Amino acid sequence: MNANQGRSPAMQHFASDNYAGICPEALAALLAANDGHVRSYGDDEWTLRVADRLRELFETDCDVYFVFNGTAANSLALAALCQPYHSVICHQLAHVDTDECGAPQFFSNGATLLAVAGEQGKLTPEAIVEVVTRRSDIHYPKPKVVTLTQATEVGTVYRPDELRAIADTARAHGLRVHMDGARFANAVAGLGLSPAEVSWRAGVDVLCFGGTKMGLPVGEAVVFFDRKLSDDFSYRCKQAGQLASKMRFLSAPWLGILENGAWLRHAAHANAMARRLAAGLAEGTGLPALFPVQANGVFVRLPGRIEAGLRARGWLFYNFIAAGGARFMCGWDTAPETVDRLLADIRELAAESA
């Protein structure tokens, strides 16, 4: 049933950066944490240390919680920011709206996502103002939150001035700002700025900092820069089935990638692989990237025969129809050779098609 039967089990793919396994630094920390009896539910030294480390990384006294996955991280954070009769403004390609099976609505018990259009997968102040001012009657959920994805679902990133403009607009309309940072590391690496500049200094209230796509086995961090918003958030996590008993195995891997900068190196590598791919596509095949390659994804409109040919050769990748093309994601472990092999296959297929 699997397209890559018969090929090497070690074949790499571009379907998602979550196809990659655990990076060495995270694994080493996990193994180091597997020593003897340790208090459960987060009352352990690994968890305390990594929370401190994140406060250092962000250069601010933020509140940090570890949950199992991105669906839960985003949904719990949004639920903490709004009531069931409120609405959350998001981009129409936002993962929270398109790929979480209604999780934000479930966790918030009914909050509405209001999806708006925007170039390059990005929200704009204008679009936010338009949707916030469209209705003000009681028959329509009241806007309360703006959520944006950094890096975006199409591999672009918000610059601090763009974030600031959005946050100022949000503030002016009484909205909170949430950032879905499933690929926050890739955004930070892509921008070459500090994590603080790309988040709270630009007006973000809550960040869901993705761990899995950075090379962890499981787990994301919810980071509250505005600590008033995290009142009783640990109870919220517990009730929602998001409090790990053996928390050390969620938190220790974070230590592993944070303590030596591995998180940023891996992200930079994935970004470099995406640029390598985009460059190869543009040069070798004349297939331009649909969006600026600012993080670890490349989107391209593939001729049908090339797409079919790639799948026949065992490559796994998604068609992101709403974004207008095929999506190729690079991970922390994507090898240059893998990129080059993909490019070679595309070139071959293009030549056959011609």
Place this chain on the structure above:
Amino acid sequence: MNANQGRSPAMQHFASDNYAGICPEALAALLAANDGHVRSYGDDEWTLRVADRLRELFETDCDVYFVFNGTAANSLALAALCQPYHSVICHQLAHVDTDECGAPQFFSNGATLLAVAGEQGKLTPEAIVEVVTRRSDIHYPKPKVVTLTQATEVGTVYRPDELRAIADTARAHGLRVHMDGARFANAVAGLGLSPAEVSWRAGVDVLCFGGTKMGLPVGEAVVFFDRKLSDDFSYRCKQAGQLASKMRFLSAPWLGILENGAWLRHAAHANAMARRLAAGLAEGTGLPALFPVQANGVFVRLPGRIEAGLRARGWLFYNFIAAGGARFMCGWDTAPETVDRLLADIRELAAESA
């Protein structure tokens, strides 16, 4: 802030079987699974294999889902069995009622837990009949599910005849039967019966089979013996933030403990340690166990000075007030020496007190 500062970091405790780390077999499988790119969200060979293995173990064609923790496993299973206006009958010491911060109510959007008394932490047919027939008006949630814990919260186990009697009663009143199996392995080991005999053959519809307390890093299995009940359950898991992207790291460790019987060996060991502790207490200190020691927990009413003395010496354990005493849980890695050291400390303290 930690009572055991200054003592060996490797000191073992009796607070919970979730203080233990990853058992070697699970860890080996996790490491083996960390190889290259693998499809996400459960569409991988590890997950498929372990589901098959569980079907073999249970000798039936059950549906299997892997979620992150026991709170979620129980809550999602119960939500699949009832509507918000239904009620779930449980023992008054049931973990779902006392220690999940309202999670069953959250996941089901309002279902009511009706807690009843029962000797040795066990539900009885009589208690179920009493609560089911108490009210039948529309102003009271309609009973729909019986949930029982195997092994119970006080370290006892239901025998198959007890389960069958409960299940027959449930069936007769239109109720489904859910089993919280956080320590199902300990129950199986304690009874010396097959998993099937202790679950579906005795009338259980859904089992939440605990992995964490058996030595996994994270994750539980929800096993539907009545497959009609699992309609769209994968959607339910996804929406509720319980679908792991790198699922292989939840499923492969299960393989590790299932393939060679490690799960049962570890459970039997933990049970043996509990019996060793109970025997030592009875003989050496005259402190009888409050409940038959049929799984991996020992409950005992400790004189205040002994309890204080143990804590002063760095021992971590819970007072389970509702059960009437201190709780000592043994894990897969609890060493006989640890048990003996605890017993020696208790004996010393008892002598001092005398």
Place this chain on the structure above:
Amino acid sequence: MNANQGRSPAMQHFASDNYAGICPEALAALLAANDGHVRSYGDDEWTLRVADRLRELFETDCDVYFVFNGTAANSLALAALCQPYHSVICHQLAHVDTDECGAPQFFSNGATLLAVAGEQGKLTPEAIVEVVTRRSDIHYPKPKVVTLTQATEVGTVYRPDELRAIADTARAHGLRVHMDGARFANAVAGLGLSPAEVSWRAGVDVLCFGGTKMGLPVGEAVVFFDRKLSDDFSYRCKQAGQLASKMRFLSAPWLGILENGAWLRHAAHANAMARRLAAGLAEGTGLPALFPVQANGVFVRLPGRIEAGLRARGWLFYNFIAAGGARFMCGWDTAPETVDRLLADIRELAAESA
């Protein structure tokens, strides 16, 4: 603060058919029911009688429940048809999506409304197929229900063949069919068919039959034609705060309008007033109705100065931006003179503008 200050308090408006009061037949029945002590919560003779009367009206053995308003009727019915991880397909102008403040999502604990386009406010089989087949992965809510509004939000009606085509399509894809009948009476009157032909004979599973806009003080009926779907629905109503204690005051008014055909006469009158208005607009002002006038609403694109002029003269009506113009609703009590006065004002304003 009210635009019509200074004018006669008896001035009629076109903002909504819920601006009208209680019709004489409903009021007479309410007064007749206000006699002595009567069992509460629906266990009274009025409620039993009107449920029987509805079964006669629909010529089938349906289950009938009375709730307080349309928001609740639609939301509870939809919640009975789907789980939180399911989706409900609706027209993009559907009231459930645009004007119930997220109520369907709240009552269902997170179900998703998938809004699609369609001419004249109507869903089509093609649009349903498109949205049902767009995605089938677990990251997207699974379609489970089609909801359609009869009469539609833009004053058109579905013919039985249109309903049947939709219901057949729904059935073929495993979907249930719900009808928002806030103005069901107007649809029946407009089509000149029996209630059965316009509902269950055409494939509708559940109808929310609007009472308020027919001249009742409060209350709607939820009619389950497929009785399997109404399991424990009375518990659902009770828990959701929709079980009236003095139920007779919700049900008796239904008797008043059903027993002598008043419901249909009033609806026919409102429809006639809408046609009178549309005809007058077309003839006298050259402003064509945006949609066929098949029920009791007229939609027209008003020049800004005419709109402003009408408001200055105290007329209340809505701009239904998504529908492309101003909305004029006629009620059971809309007088021909009111229509004529409005038309005269529009003609005057048009003349001034010219």
Place this chain on the structure above:
Amino acid sequence: MNANQGRSPAMQHFASDNYAGICPEALAALLAANDGHVRSYGDDEWTLRVADRLRELFETDCDVYFVFNGTAANSLALAALCQPYHSVICHQLAHVDTDECGAPQFFSNGATLLAVAGEQGKLTPEAIVEVVTRRSDIHYPKPKVVTLTQATEVGTVYRPDELRAIADTARAHGLRVHMDGARFANAVAGLGLSPAEVSWRAGVDVLCFGGTKMGLPVGEAVVFFDRKLSDDFSYRCKQAGQLASKMRFLSAPWLGILENGAWLRHAAHANAMARRLAAGLAEGTGLPALFPVQANGVFVRLPGRIEAGLRARGWLFYNFIAAGGARFMCGWDTAPETVDRLLADIRELAAESA
């Protein structure tokens, strides 16, 4: 199917004060409001006037909302005061816990009711402290609200000093105070104090002021004395299906009973009937009331043959098992003759039994 078949349809009962119909003053106001077209959803003069009238009655600038029934009033108010992972402390006889089919849990998406014992149906500061301090770990819902019923479910009332002591205790533990005032009027009449003294001056944050049992056809008022707590409450009502379109028919009846003191006269009458009944029981039959008769209910332990005999004679009343006896409720229209007839029947039956 009805026990009183064959008897006068005008026979009065003691089952509930909601068996009574609409009182004359409410009906007159309803009829007066049924005049012409009126803005919907509460933007009408009746609703504005009655809100002002309630502010006068309570001598404070409170926020007022009208909803359909008591289940919704209490549940929405509680949902406004807590999050899903919080708990609400109530008496074990509290209607919100025993007779609303899990509504508070549904509207709050999972909040827990913690029921405690207390003499005469009343909470005490001690009981609150006990339950609040019992647990403080994250696995147990965090207490956030105290709810008390005034008059209580067993016909007693809280004096202002009792309320103040409870409110002070609540405040000291970070809890809000909610009052279920389904029979608030009876409590005010029973105490002979002002509504303010019995509510906010004694520390109540939110009162659900019952209208139905005072003689309205439908509807209760939610009164926020702490206005910060009512943020966006109108959206909450709308989403939860509790915003009446023809709001005037909910609000105008309130005007009818408030403007001339009818609300208090009716309550005082009902209370007097209860005292008449209790006195007659004590004197004529030696059956003492189980609780002080401070409002409009009488509870008495009836010998089985007397109870059966009353039912055989067509009397409707409830057995309130948890309260220990039969419950006899008096309404605004309970006639002295009805009380006397019941007493005569009891005396006869007692004589037969003797």
